[in-house]
Amino acid sequence: MKKYLYIITLYAIFISVSCNKKPVVTEPDVNKVTSSILNDFPTHIAEPILLDLSNKANDLKNAIQTFVITSTDANLLAAQQSWYGTRQIWEQSESFLFGPVADKGLDPSIDDWPISYTEIDSVLKSSNVFSATYIQGLNTTLKGFHPIEYMLFGFGGNRKANELTSREKDYLLALAENLKLVTTQMYTEWQAQGSNFSLQVKSAGTVNSKYKTRKEALLEIANAMIGIIGEVGEAKIGEPYTAMDSMLEESPFSGNSWKDFAMNIKGAKNVYLCNYSGNGSGLHALTELYNKSLDLKITQKMDAAYSNLNAYSTKFGKAIYNERPAVESTVQLLADLKNILENELIPLIQTYVKN
Amino acid sequence: MFKTKIYIYLAFFLLAITSIIYSCRKPQPFDDENLDERMSGGDCTAFDESAGAFGNVIGGLSDEDTRVHDLGDGFFEKTFVPVSAISLGVGLGPLFNQVTCVRCHINEGRGTPPMPGQPYQSMFFKLSLPGVDDYGAPLSVPGYGTQLQDKSIAGVNAEGTMQLAYNYFTEKLADGTDISLRQPVYQFVNLYTAMPANVLYSPRVARPNFGMGLIEAISEESILSHADPNDVNGDGVSGRPNYVYDYITNKSNCLGRIGWKAAVPNIKNQVAKALNEDIGITTSIFPVEYETTQQGGKIELHDSIVTALTFYMKTLAVPARRNVKDETIKLGQKLFKVSGCVKCHVDKHETSTDVSFKPLSAQIIRPYSDFLLHDMGAGLADGRPEFDATGYEWRTPPLWGIGLTQRVNGNTNFLHDGRARNYIEAIMWHGGEAQSAKDNFKKLSKEERDALVKFLDSL
Numbered sequence: 001m002k003k004y005l006y007i008i009t010l011y012a013i014f015i016s017v018s019c020n021k022k023p024v025v026t027e028p029d030v031n032k033v034t035s036s037i038l039n040d041f042p043t044h045i046a047e048p049i050l051l052d053l054s055n056k057a058n059d060l061k062n063a064i065q066t067f068v069i070t071s072t073d074a075n076l077l078a079a080q081q082s083w084y085g086t087r088q089i090w091e092q093s094e095s096f097l098f099g100p101v102a103d104k105g106l107d108p109s110i111d112d113w114p115i116s117y118t119e120i121d122s123v124l125k126s127s128n129v130f131s132a133t134y135i136q137g138l139n140t141t142l143k144g145f146h147p148i149e150y151m152l153f154g155f156g157g158n159r160k161a162n163e164l165t166s167r168e169k170d171y172l173l174a175l176a177e178n179l180k181l182v183t184t185q186m187y188t189e190w191q192a193q194g195s196n197f198s199l200q201v202k203s204a205g206t207v208n209s210k211y212k213t214r215k216e217a218l219l220e221i222a223n224a225m226i227g228i229i230g231e232v233g234e235a236k237i238g239e240p241y242t243a244m245d246s247m248l249e250e251s252p253f254s255g256n257s258w259k260d261f262a263m264n265i266k267g268a269k270n271v272y273l274c275n276y277s278g279n280g281s282g283l284h285a286l287t288e289l290y291n292k293s294l295d296l297k298i299t300q301k302m303d304a305a306y307s308n309l310n311a312y313s314t315k316f317g318k319a320i321y322n323e324r325p326a327v328e329s330t331v332q333l334l335a336d337l338k339n340i341l342e343n344e345l346i347p348l349i350q351t352y353v354k355n
Numbered sequence: 356m357f358k359t360k361i362y363i364y365l366a367f368f369l370l371a372i373t374s375i376i377y378s379c380r381k382p383q384p385f386d387d388e389n390l391d392e393r394m395s396g397g398d399c400t401a402f403d404e405s406a407g408a409f410g411n412v413i414g415g416l417s418d419e420d421t422r423v424h425d426l427g428d429g430f431f432e433k434t435f436v437p438v439s440a441i442s443l444g445v446g447l448g449p450l451f452n453q454v455t456c457v458r459c460h461i462n463e464g465r466g467t468p469p470m471p472g473q474p475y476q477s478m479f480f481k482l483s484l485p486g487v488d489d490y491g492a493p494l495s496v497p498g499y500g501t502q503l504q505d506k507s508i509a510g511v512n513a514e515g516t517m518q519l520a521y522n523y524f525t526e527k528l529a530d531g532t533d534i535s536l537r538q539p540v541y542q543f544v545n546l547y548t549a550m551p552a553n554v555l556y557s558p559r560v561a562r563p564n565f566g567m568g569l570i571e572a573i574s575e576e577s578i579l580s581h582a583d584p585n586d587v588n589g590d591g592v593s594g595r596p597n598y599v600y601d602y603i604t605n606k607s608n609c610l611g612r613i614g615w616k617a618a619v620p621n622i623k624n625q626v627a628k629a630l631n632e633d634i635g636i637t638t639s640i641f642p643v644e645y646e647t648t649q650q651g652g653k654i655e656l657h658d659s660i661v662t663a664l665t666f667y668m669k670t671l672a673v674p675a676r677r678n679v680k681d682e683t684i685k686l687g688q689k690l691f692k693v694s695g696c697v698k699c700h701v702d703k704h705e706t707s708t709d710v711s712f713k714p715l716s717a718q719i720i721r722p723y724s725d726f727l728l729h730d731m732g733a734g735l736a737d738g739r740p741e742f743d744a745t746g747y748e749w750r751t752p753p754l755w756g757i758g759l760t761q762r763v764n765g766n767t768n769f770l771h772d773g774r775a776r777n778y779i780e781a782i783m784w785h786g787g788e789a790q791s792a793k794d795n796f797k798k799l800s801k802e803e804r805d806a807l808v809k810f811l812d813s814l
Binding site for chain 1: 403404405406407425429432434436437438439447454458461462474476477506508509510761762764765766
């Protein structure tokens with residue numbers, strides 16, 4: 001009798017184990033996750049990054065002001081360091097170039113490239129007063145990060161304090177003030193005192209939002225994240241590499257290009273994990289719900305790309321000539337990451353997020 | 356044995372009859388029932404609802420074609436600067452409206468008027484004097500040409516700009532609902548030299564870029580089949596072709612298809628003209644710098660790049676429609692039809708068969724346009740003729756993708772000058788041949804209006 005009992009028990013265990021299906025993800029589970037992602041994105045990513053950017057731009061303006069008043073090499077170096085610090089945050093913010101920064105055309109005033117050397121010379125030779133209105137009216141190739149970089153670092157990045165004329169210093173300060181102004185506007189546009197874009201994202205799927213469904217908002221976030229990964233691989237690295245033309249490098253004066261690119265990828269990972277200012281729910285939470293191996297693959301590829309970009313010791317402008325196999329493998333790494341996101345993450349959102 | 360033979364003959368006979376019947380059946384087009392309404396661009400449709408929905412490449416391109424598309428994409432996004440060590444002989448301006456294509460066609464989408472007092476970023480003004488030039492095009496304004504360039508490189512004066520203000524008024528619907536409308540009022544300011552008193556001007560916001568290859572691939576015969584210049588059918592809607600000049604083949608009387616007044620015959624003309632007039636870049640098609648003292652006839656952008664830019668525009672996919680089976684949207688679609696909107700906003704076309712470039716060949720598409728000119732009444736008239744288009748006429752703008760405008764461009768400012776802030780305002784500005792369609796819309800109940808708007812939003 002006991003023997004039969006063992007057999008029946010074993011059989012029951014066998015049946016129960018073999019019938020044990022994967023946990024079913026219910027619609028309320030998905031809604032909870034998507035709701036968290038959309039609530040946390042403005043709170044933990046967009047607003048804190050843009051606030052940091054605005055504060056860093058203010059620091060840069062102050063550092064340049066100090067240099068203009070006391071034009072020592074030490075103060076120039078401090079201003080250069082401040083430029084690096086501001087740039088680091090801006091590059092991370094490029095992982096979500098949607099909303100006010102795109103709709104109000106703010107991006108070009110901050111980060112247009114290439115700069116117009118001949119026009120900068122004309123502006124400096126003119127007798128125009130560098131008022132806020134004057135700088136605001138300038139073409140985008142005459143203001144923003146890169147003209148500031150050009151003035152602070154000069155060709156070759158060996159700028160000395162005594163090389164800058166008082167006219168150049170006035171222009172530099174006016175540019176820094178404008179950068180502070182535009183980056184602050186970027187932040188404000190997400191706030192209630194601006195166009196309250198945070199609410200648009202948080203209330204996706206309701207009449208208060210431009211996003212008619214949560215899925216639309218999630219796809220916006222995901223596509224912007226993919227967009228910057230594509231841009232780094234295909235344009236920022238790919239174009240100078242393919243053309244073998246260092247003139248196409250984006251941050252040549254400061255030698256900061258590799259760091260720029262790494263910060264772009266860091267920004268993309270920030271978005272995916274939602275962990276810039278404290279941990280929130282990112283797209284990762286949704287992926288993990290349905291496909292843990294995809295989630296792991298994405299984070300591993302992002303980490304690999306970030307490490308790869310940080311590993312270069314040769315400046316970008318030289319690497320595209322001297323380290324072509326390595327640069328090519330970087331481009332491929334980024335292309336692989338983009339393909340995974342486009343072909344696996346996007347379909348996952350489209351399939352499982354119903355509204 | 357005899358019986359078996361009979362059966363064999365009978366079997367052959369039946370087989371022959373069946374074969375004859377089937378071989379005599381000519382291929383029939385699909386009926387509407389079997390067409391997937393989401394596929395606005397046929398096989399050239401992209402399922403993308405994001406802010407990048409207008410920038411997708413069509414499917415079916417070879418590796419080489421994809422490379423050319425990407426090259427064109429790169430130049431579309433390229434910021435041009437004045438001639439310098441890094442510009443490789445390609446120089447912005449000296450006069451221009453924008454430094455890059457993508458700054459007007461943001462996300463390959465629609466331009467918008469600025470807030471009053473702010474600079475124009477994705478909109479400009481066409482200029483002319485009464486009369487036509489040797490090509491039948493609008494007559495150039497001495498010192499200004501046919502476009503007001505409000506920007507210039509340092510050291511050169513811009514031509515001036517337009518001050519923008521709005522007059523507001525309301526119009527009532529049949530159920531008593533007030534619709535607020537705004538009429539733009541323009542005034543030239545900061546002109547670098549005197550503007551003739553009889554100058555004609557026309558405000559234009561940038562148009563979305565996608566689907567242009569498909570529009571180009573519709574046969575002339577097919578477009579003209581919708582024309583009814585003398586309104587022979589008496590439905591109050593005419594539809595006239597604009598016959599324009601092709602600056603590449605140097606031929607007159609070419610059917611205009613592109614632009615707010617269908618004044619451009621094909622994408623390549625559009626690309627070369629925009630490079631020259633909007634950015635100040637010369638090409639072999641327009642080799643002279645635009646209205647400036649710094650002329651030289653030097654070709655700045657090589658033909659291969661113009662070709663790549665053209666190919667890029669030609670191969671941008673149309674975004675798919677959404678929620679086509681939603682009952683309210685279906686009702687809106689029906690109301691769109693019965694109100695008479697489809698008389699001009701023709702829903703379905705078929706592109707020509709082209710074995711040399713299959714992706715655009717023989718596609719059933721739904722642009723919601725007849726690509727013809729219509730008198731839209733005094734309210735919308737710019738008073739500036741362009742080739743055969745009168746100052747009252749506009750080309751029916753395609754509506755495909757219009758529902759994604761908010762997503763792609765962050766606004767819903769419609770019509771040639773962006774005066775309409777939403778679909779209903781745009782409809783309320785319809786007049787002339789479209790007056791009866793507008794009147795029909797005004798009679799709809801709120802539920803019906805909402806359904807029609809929801810239908811437009813699904814495009």
